[in-house]
Amino acid sequence: MIRLVEVRKIFNAGRPNAHAALDGVTLTIRRSAVTVLKGPSGSGKTTLLSLIGCMARPTSGRIHLHGLDTDWLAPGEESLEITSLPERFLTGIRRRAFGFVFQQFHLVRGLSALDNVMLPALPTGASRAAIAARGMALLERFRVAGRAGNLVEHLSGGEAQRVAIARALINDPAVIIADEPTAHLDSRLSAEFMEIIATLRSEGRTVVIASHDPLVYAAPGVDAVVVVRDGRIGESGSGRTP
C-alpha cells in the first residue's frame, strides 16, 4: 500500500516561473489492485506517478510505503517514510519494488531485446547468467522469445510493448507503474496491454497507470480511477473509490 499525505510538488521554487504541479494531494493506492490516474495532459498526473514511483521527492508532504520487503527497514518497522530518503536509497527501493513501463516504451536502441530486458537488474550484482535466464523466461511468457537477439529498433510496436513489460518485471517488483502506455498503440494492442495488466494483477501485483485513454480507464480489470486536474485530486470515476 502506498499512502500520500498532503503532497505538494513545486517546480522552479523561488523563481518567477515557479509553479505547483501538485498541490496538496492525499491519496491511498491499494495493494494488488489496478489504479488509473486519469486527467488531461498537464494535469500533474505524470508528476504524481513519478512521486508514487519514488523517482522524485515531493517539495512537502509525506509518502509512506507499507508492506515493503527491504533491507533498510529496522525489525518491526512496518512502513517506510520515503520523503526525506536520499536518492541512493530511494533508487534502491525503486529498483526492487517498482517496475516501469514508459510512454513510447523507451527501449535503448542498439541493444537487443534481451539486453534491454536485463538492464534494470544489472547493477544489483546478480550474475549475468541468472539475469539472462530470468529475462528469457519473461520473453517466453510474453511470446517474444524468438526476437530476444534482435535489436529493439527492428521490433514491431506490439513486440516492443511486450519487451517493455518484460523489462519492468525483471526484478520481480510488487508495483508496476505505467505512464500513458497505450498512447502510441492501436486499439488491438491497447486491449492486449490491458489483458496483460489484468494477469499481473491476478498475480497479486499492484498496478498504477496514468492515462487519459478510455480503453485504459474503462477496461474491466480496473479497480479505481483517480481523476487528477490542475494538480489536485478530483472526484473518483468508475470502479470502487480508493
Next chain:
Amino acid sequence: MPLRRADIFGVLTASGLLLLLALVLRGSGPDPAEADRLTRLQRLVTEAQLTDLALLTEARYTRHPTQADHFAPFQDHPLALDHFPSGMFWSPRRPAP
C-alpha cells in the same frame, strides 16, 4: 552463450598488461650477452681513457661536453643558437664547485 564483452575486454587488457610486465621483467633480469657487450665497451672506455659519448662530433666544443671550457657558448644559455641543432639542446651547466 557467447563470451561476454566484459570478459573479452578483460582478457585483452590483461594480456596487454602482461606483455608490458614481461617487457619490464625482460629489461630487469640479467642478460649475459648484454653484460658481455657492456664489459667490452667499458674496457674500451677505460683503455682509451674516454670521458664522453661520440654523439655530437661536429665541433670540438660539442664532442666533449663534460670536458669543455667554461666559456663554451652552449653552457651559458640554452637558447644561444651558436651551433644549431646541438647548441639549443645543451642545458646550461654551472661550473663545478
Next chain:
Amino acid sequence: MILEPGILALILLSLITSGTILYALRHIVPILYAWDLKSGSEGQLQLERRTYLLSTLLTWAFVAELTSLLLLVYTAENLHERFTGAMCAAGVFNLNAFGYPALLLKLGNFLLAGCWLVLNRADNSARDYPLIRGKYLFLLVLTVPLLAEGVVLGLYLLNLQPDVITSCCGSLFGSRAVGLGSELAVWPMRPLGLVLLLAYVLNLGSGSFVLRKGRGSYLFALSGLLVLFLGISAILSFVAPYFYELPSHHCPFCLLKADYGYVGYLLCGGLLVGATAAAAVGVLQPFATRPSLRQIIPALQRRAVWLGLTLFTLCFLVATLRIITTDFTLFG
C-alpha cells in the same frame, strides 16, 4: 628546476590534486550552510547530487595522493645520480629545505584522506546523511594540508639545483648528524624495540577487544598511530641496518630497491595503511551511537581492525624474521 619526466608528472599530479581540492571547495561551502534533508526542493536535490561529485573527486584525489607518494620516492631514487653526493633517494630529499616536509605532508595527508573516505563510506551507507556536516567540515579543514602539500612539493621540485652537493643517507641517518631523521635513527635498539613491542601488543589487545566487545576503539587508534611512529623509527634505527647488514646504513629508501626484494614497500606501506585503518576506527567511534549508524559503524570498524592487525602483524613477522635469521648483529 630539472626537466625530468618524473618531475613533470609530479608537478602535473599536484596541480591536478590542488585544482580538484579548490574545485571541491566550491561545492563544500553550499552544502555546509544550505543543507536541509527534509526539503524536497530542487536546491536540496542539487546539493545531494554534489555529494556524489565530492565523493568521486576525493576518491580520485586520494588515489592521486598514493600514486604521487610512490612517484615521489621513485623519482628521488631515479635522480640521485644527478646530484653529487646523493647516493640514494635520501640525499635527493635533502637537496633543499622542502624535501622532507613535502614527504611528511604527503604521509599525513594520506592518513587524513583515508580517514575521510572511511567516514564518507559510513555516511553513505546510512539513509539520513547523519555525518554530512561533520564530514564536510573535516574536508574543509583537510583542504589546508592538501593545498600546503601542493605548495611545498612545488617549492621542492622547482628549487632542485643540480649543483648542490648533498649529503647522502650515510650522513643523514648516521649518528653524527642532527635533524629529525638522525634523531630517530640514533634511538637505541633495545628500549625502542621494547616500546614498539609494547605498542604492538597494546594494539593487538585493544583490537581484539574491539572485535569481541565493540569497545576500546580510541585505544586501538592511538596505539596504531604509535606503532606507525615507532615502527618508522625502528626501521631507521635497527631494522634497515639488519636488512643491509651494515651497522651504519640507516636509510629507509634503499629498502625500496630491488636489491632488498622491495621489502620496503611492504614495511612502510603496511605500517602506513595499517595506521590509517586504525585511525579510521577511532575517527568513526564518536558517531557510533547515532541511530542510523548503529549497525553500520561497528561493521566498518571490525573490517578496519582486521585490516590494521593483519598488516601490522605481517610487517612484524617480516622484520623479526630478518633479524632472527641473518648472521649480522647490532650487538657487540
Next chain:
Amino acid sequence: MTGWCERQRNILDVALASLRRRRGKNLSLLVVYSLTVFLGASVMFYSAGLKREARLLLSAAPELVVQRLSAGRHDLIPVAYAEGIRTIRGVGTVAPRLWGYYYDAVYGANYTVQVPTLPPPAGEIVIGPGIARLRKVAAGDLLPFLSYRREDLLLQVREILPAESELVSTDLLLLAEADFRALFSFPSGVATDLTVTVRNPQEVATVARKIVERFPDTRPILREEMQATYAAVFDWRGGLLLVLFGVVLLAFIIFAWDKAAGLSAEERREIGILKGIGWETGDILTLKFWEGTSISLTAFLLGTLLAYVHVFLLQAPLLAATLKGWAVLYPDFRLVSRIDAFQLTVLFVLTVIPYTVATLVPSWRAATIDPDSVMRD
C-alpha cells in the same frame, strides 16, 4: 565481494556496448589518445635508453680528470704537476692523457685523436667505425694526414674498433704518443690533461679539493659530474620534447573533455532511461568510469606497446634526429630494449590521470540527470 565483481562486470558490459554504439566518435578518440601516449612514451623510452647507456659506459671513465686553466680556458698541463698530485694523500695513480681534434677538411669531419693507455705501435692507428665508413678504409690500409708542420703523415690502419662501440668510438683515432706529438707538433713535457685514480672512492671529492688547493690553476672533473652532465643533457632534451608533448596532451585533454561534455541527445536519453528504470547515480558514475577506463587503458597499452616497437625495434626513426643530435660522423648504434616500472608509472600519470580528471565532471553531470526526465519529455 562476488556481488561487487558481478556488478562491475555487468556495468562494464553496458559500457562497452555503449562505446560500440558510438563507434565513430570513440574510435577517433582512441586513435588520437593512442597517438598521444605513443609520442610521450617514445620520447621517454628513447631518452631513458640514451641516459642509461651513457651512465653505464661512463662508469668506466677516469675517476678524476685534472685540467689546467689559463685565463679561464683549457690549457696544456705540465707533466710535472703529476708528481705534485701524486704526493696528495689518497691518490693512487696519476697519468698524463693526450688527446685532441683533427679536422679533416676534405670530408668536413672532426676526428677525436687520442693516445690510449696501451697504444698501438708507432706508425699504426686504431680507428672508430665511423671514420672507417667515411674514408672507406679497411684494416691494413694507409691513411694520409696533414701534420701541423704541413708534412704528410701516412699511418697504417691496424684495427677498426667493433661496430658495437660506435656510441663512444665512431670518430675515435687511437695512435702512439710519438705519432700524436708529430701530428700536432705537441710540445714535450706537457699533456692535454691528467687522469687520477683515488684509492678510496668515497674520497674523490676530498682529493679534488686538495688538488685545487695545491694547484689553483687546475680544474678537476669528477666522473660523477660527467655522468650528471649526460643525465642532464638527455633529461633536458627529453624534457623539452615532453613539454612540447605537454601541449599535445593539453590539446588532447580539451578534445576529450569536449567529447565527454557534449552529450548527444541520444546519450542523454539513454542515461535518462537507465535512471528511470532503476539505475542509481552511482551506477551511472560507474558506467562512465568504465567507459573512460576502457578507452584510456586501451590507449595506454596500445601507445606504450607501439612506442616500444618504434624505439627499440625500429630505432626511433621519428625521434632520433632531435634526441641524438646529428653530425657528419654519425654513430650508428642500437639501444638496448629496456623499460622499467618507473617510466610506465610516469607515463600513466601523464596520460591517463589528466584524461580521467577531464572526464570526471562531465560524467557527473551526465549521471545526475533527473530520473523522472524520461517521463517528462
